[in-house]
Amino acid sequence: MANKFLVAPAPHVHGSLSTSRLMADVVIALLPALAVSVRVFGWNVLAVTAVSIASCVLLEFLVQKFLFKGPLTINNLSAVVTGLLLAMNLPANIPLWIVVIGAIVAIGIAKMPFGGLGKNPFNPALAARVFLLIAYPAQMTSFPAPQIEGAADAFSGATPLAAAKAQMVTFAGDNLLEMFTGTIGGSFGEVSALALLLGFVYLLVRRVITWHIPVATLGTMALFGAIYALCALGGGMTTLYFPAFHLLAGGALLGSIFMATDYVTSPMTTKGMVIYGVGIGAITMCIRLWGAYPEGMSFAILIMNAMVPLINKYVKPKRFGAR
Amino acid sequence: MKTFPIGGVHPSDNKKWSKASAIEVMELPDVVNIPLSQHIGAPATAKVAKGDKVVVGQLLAEPTGFMSAAIHSPVSGTVTAVDMQPNGQGLRQMMITIKREGDEWDPSIDRSTKLVAECTLSQKEIVERIKAAGIVGMGGATFPTHVKLSIPEGKKAELLIINGVECEPYLTSDYRTMLERGELLVVGTRILMRAIGVEQAVIGVEANKPDAVKHLRQIIGTAGDIKVMMLKTQYPQGGEKQLIAAVMGREVPAPPALPIDVGAVVCNASTAVAVYEAVQKNKPLIERVVTVTGAEVKEPKNLLTRFGTPVSALIEKCGGLPEGDVRVLNGGPMMGRALCNLAMPIMKGCSGVTIISGEAAHRGVESACIKCAKCVEACPMGLEPYLLSKQARKKAWDAMEANDITSCIECGCCQYTCPANIPLLDYVRLGKQTVMGIIRARNAKK
Numbered sequence: 058m059a060n061k062f063l064v065a066p067a068p069h070v071h072g073s074l075s076t077s078r079l080m081a082d083v084v085i086a087l088l089p090a091l092a093v094s095v096r097v098f099g100w101n102v103l104a105v106t107a108v109s110i111a112s113c114v115l116l117e118f119l120v121q122k123f124l125f126k127g128p129l130t131i132n133n134l135s136a137v138v139t140g141l142l143l144a145m146n147l148p149a150n151i152p153l154w155i156v157v158i159g160a161i162v163a164i165g166i167a168k169m170p171f172g173g174l175g176k177n178p179f180n181p182a183l184a185a186r187v188f189l190l191i192a193y194p195a196q197m198t199s200f201p202a203p204q205i206e207g208a209a210d211a212f213s214g215a216t217p218l219a220a221a222k223a224q225m226v227t228f229a230g231d232n233l234l235e236m237f238t239g240t241i242g243g244s245f246g247e248v249s250a251l252a253l254l255l256g257f258v259y260l261l262v263r264r265v266i267t268w269h270i271p272v273a274t275l276g277t278m279a280l281f282g283a284i285y286a287l288c289a290l291g292g293g294m295t296t297l298y299f300p301a302f303h304l305l306a307g308g309a310l311l312g313s314i315f316m317a318t319d320y321v322t323s324p325m326t327t328k329g330m331v332i333y334g335v336g337i338g339a340i341t342m343c344i345r346l347w348g349a350y351p352e353g354m355s356f357a358i359l360i361m362n363a364m365v366p367l368i369n370k371y372v373k374p375k376r377f378g379a380r
Numbered sequence: 381m382k383t384f385p386i387g388g389v390h391p392s393d394n395k396k397w398s399k400a401s402a403i404e405v406m407e408l409p410d411v412v413n414i415p416l417s418q419h420i421g422a423p424a425t426a427k428v429a430k431g432d433k434v435v436v437g438q439l440l441a442e443p444t445g446f447m448s449a450a451i452h453s454p455v456s457g458t459v460t461a462v463d464m465q466p467n468g469q470g471l472r473q474m475m476i477t478i479k480r481e482g483d484e485w486d487p488s489i490d491r492s493t494k495l496v497a498e499c500t501l502s503q504k505e506i507v508e509r510i511k512a513a514g515i516v517g518m519g520g521a522t523f524p525t526h527v528k529l530s531i532p533e534g535k536k537a538e539l540l541i542i543n544g545v546e547c548e549p550y551l552t553s554d555y556r557t558m559l560e561r562g563e564l565l566v567v568g569t570r571i572l573m574r575a576i577g578v579e580q581a582v583i584g585v586e587a588n589k590p591d592a593v594k595h596l597r598q599i600i601g602t603a604g605d606i607k608v609m610m611l612k613t614q615y616p617q618g619g620e621k622q623l624i625a626a627v628m629g630r631e632v633p634a635p636p637a638l639p640i641d642v643g644a645v646v647c648n649a650s651t652a653v654a655v656y657e658a659v660q661k662n663k664p665l666i667e668r669v670v671t672v673t674g675a676e677v678k679e680p681k682n683l684l685t686r687f688g689t690p691v692s693a694l695i696e697k698c699g700g701l702p703e704g705d706v707r708v709l710n711g712g713p714m715m716g717r718a719l720c721n722l723a724m725p726i727m728k729g730c731s732g733v734t735i736i737s738g739e740a741a742h743r744g745v746e747s748a749c750i751k752c753a754k755c756v757e758a759c760p761m762g763l764e765p766y767l768l769s770k771q772a773r774k775k776a777w778d779a780m781e782a783n784d785i786t787s788c789i790e791c792g793c794c795q796y797t798c799p800a801n802i803p804l805l806d807y808v809r810l811g812k813q814t815v816m817g818i819i820r821a822r823n824a825k826k
């Protein structure tokens with residue numbers, strides 16, 4: 058009998074999880090939102106997405122092949138996820154060359170110089186988005202009006218948040234439903250709350266992420282918004298409308314479900330995740346209400362990304378048997 | 381349904397291959413090798429020499445101190461050697477070799493199958509008999525049972541827990557024992573209750589063995605002293621601390637605390653049967669049920685095997701090794717040890733021989749940690765495997781100690797779940813052993 062005996066320490070079996078499967082699940086969870094974006098903003102959405110993903114993957118490949126000269130790991134799909142998320146944080150009519158610059162920042166500056174997947178302190182897609190926002194403010198904030206018939210044109214060209222900012226706190230409570238299903242302007246991935254929530258449910262069912270970060274983030278935003286409405290806006294129905302508006306507007310859902318939960322840049326314990334989510338929610342609301350930018354999600358996540366090593370150091374899981 | 385409070389994984393239990401096979405008696409081997417160390421603690425001291433004639437059940441080696449266990453002859457014949465032999469990992473250890481001649485038993489052993497339910501012995505007498513029979517925990521940890529039953533001064537046992545969980549995938553030896561030797565198990569349980577002076581016992585069984593739960597409940601009937609508790613299937617529920625938490629809702633504190641500190645004494649289901657045989661039938665621990673199983677094993681079986689029988693004989697009995705690359709395990713796939721020497725004799729703690737074959741026998745390729753936190757989520761002890769393994773790679777032993785490495789039960793949940801295929805437990809285990817050594821050295825200096 059010609060047997061080869063393999064010897065290794067236990068465990069001798071492995072579960073079905075793999076990095077590429079987890080990344081593929083994130084891509085699948087983003088597909089509903091992408092589909093709604095195509096319906097709302099047209100085929101340009103796919104062009105932006107394709108260029109973003111292709112540039113990210115190609116750049117990661119080039120860095121691994123010619124700079125790292127190590128194993129090629131683009132098939133773990135992490136660059137695909139970065140590319141997709143970057144695209145979804147851009148306006149649908151952004152010039153494609155800006156998309157390529159975004160990919161260079163994401164992969165070439167925010168990810169690979171730190172050692173590649175698993176080592177980057179900041180979410181690459183968000184770092185790129187913020188870079189573009191500062192470098193190309195005009196192109197990054199001119200959102201196309203939704204193209205479908207019957208869509209509200211109240212905010213054509215501007216996002217609800219930007220409009221609210223310009224007019225100081227006014228907002229239309231009656232377009233909450235449109236914001237929910239997705240017929241209003243904005244970065245194209247943010248357009249439909251319903252599609253993003255569908256993705257959230259998928260990620261939860263597949264156990265890709267836990268509920269802690271999104272729920273802590275959105276819960277904090279809602280609570281913050283309600284208190285603000287109660288104190289500064291005279292209470293009444295506004296106490297309900299105002300938080301709902303903030304949860305549906307801008308990047309709140311895309312950010313809390315898909316960006317803040319990025320494994321590499323979020324805490325390792327459930328307690329830490331809650332602290333991190335509360336921080337993101339609070340900073341986002343501060344920027345939205347009192348900052349110069351209409352939107353604060355990207356900045357809030359990046360700021361809390363910086364806190365993650367500290368959170369991991371001091372927030373430990375409850376040890377079995379500890380009193 | 382109850383279960384333990386944190387962590388855990390759900391590997392496919394793969395008990396289907398061997399669960400329907402009734403316990404078969406394994407043929408007696410021509411030669412047996414009996415290691416002097418089949419338990420936690422000091423190796424036993426040999427009491428026989430080359431050329432001695434022995435009978436089944438005769439004492440071969442006596443315990444060396446309190447934390448040790450006696451070893452008896454599983455066959456009758458002539459001692460041909462007392463020397464160093466390679467074990468399953470190929471390392472040499474002290475063994476007694478006996479050439480078998482017939483099957484002649486010590487006449488003081490009651491070999492009838494009549495159930496003797498009555499036990500009027502005192503606590504001390506029961507513990508003495510268990511010690512004399514060389515009984516150790518048969519779930520795999522091989523902790524000497526008489527030590528466990530000797531409740532330290534000032535501590536009090538409140539509940540006896542019989543571990544019929546068998547959470548380790550593939551293995552079915554405890555399951556078959558509960559089904560086929562349930563009456564003996566129940567009497568053994570009552571003897572153990574008497575030995576530690578408790579009125580209540582719980583037999584914990586996972587929900588994937590409903591027939592065993594039903595069968596044991598039938599045997600116990602209306603007697604209120606023993607409860608059979610069905611637990612939610614989740615690995616590593618058979619871990620002593622996890623089982624106590626599932627059954628009693630109490631968490632054993634970090635080492636050096638022991639189960640008795642929360643009022644619990646835990647014994648394995650097969651151990652309870654061995655206790656019955658030792659106390660009621662005067663039969664020492666000389667054989668056990670061993671599951672031989674695997675996806676490509678032709679005839680998976682549960683074999684009642686005398687100690688000292690080589691693993692290779694059991695594999696032959698079950699249709700031989702599958703072709704190609706194999707991992708042959710002493711134990712199950714989560715905590716078993718890979719063998720490179722199939723001459724390894726079956727011992728007290730060997731509940732199964734699992735054969736992993738083909739592609740599954742190979743480890744996956746390690747890739748970068750993506751900090752997904754799955755290992756933290758899976759750890760039933762509330763540790764941070766990603767951090768501990770990183771610290772072990774850096775030899776940061778102090779940091780590992782500060783992060784409670786000594787609480788690790790080496791269940792393997794972290795490595796099982798890791799999507800990047802990082803051999804987390806390899807590093808964690810290395811760190812744990814090193815840190816334990818450092819702690820021992822420090823205590824010795826004091």
